[in-house]
Amino acid sequence: MEGGNEYKKGLWTVEEDRILTDYIRVHGKGKWNRVNKVTGLKRSGKSCRLRWMNYLSPSVKRSDFSEEEDDLIIRLHNLIGNRWSLIAGRVPGRTDNQVKNHWNSHLSKKLGVGSKRGKTKTKTYSDSKRAKNNFCIPSSESNSELQPLPNSDSNSNISGDHEAAATIDGFDEEMMNIQNHIGSKSEVGFCGMSEATMMSNDYSFWFHNDDLNPYSPYLSDPTLDDYYPFQFDNYL
């Protein structure tokens, strides 16, 4: 039970981060609502989970987004829209929140998609703000927990070679080609997925990196590539 005003809100301090990190080191992830009971931390379980998942976890990449990442996000967004968690699952080391923020503050403008919150201004964000205010900066930039997408997986046709992938400019045309190609499969929807599957939470189709996929173990379950290896990842 998470009562109303017994929990602190707002930015996390270095000390709070340390407490949460220590807790997870001992007890592991999950059971977020136990954190405040065990540690006395005045944060809700929800807040603890968010802090860990989006910031403290060593698998979270803190560096600026690369051109390749931008490209990947744009393609995925074209495919599936604002499914930030799904998109993040395809961008190693990035969280749904990061992807969402990056899209809203950079990519949507880059693509000329209207933003409801003002005009473009290029700025590289640093941790200076947090440092200045004694809020936490991750102790490590390490991504040691990260594993690359299994591009070399023989079952997968994911192309790590972006040269082989579609260009952004040609995306629409190529999407038409895909849809024309699979259109003859009248019983299936986009990318060979049934409407039911697309609208369901069976996300196993979308992931390869099991570390980033809380829903399904790709090693044992079929992936999208197993069904339509050429129709999806060639365009990522």
Add this chain to the structure above:
DNA sequence: AATGTTCTCAACCGCAATCTT
């Protein structure tokens, strides 16, 4: 230098799905 504006990002909120008892 002071003040106002813009922008980015972390964090919150509400809701739905899933899990546990």
Add this chain to the structure above:
DNA sequence: TAAGATTGCGGTTGAGAACAT
């Protein structure tokens, strides 16, 4: 099976740094 607890998601907000005047 039902009800409560927990988790996860996408939309949104607000603090404060960066920039403009």
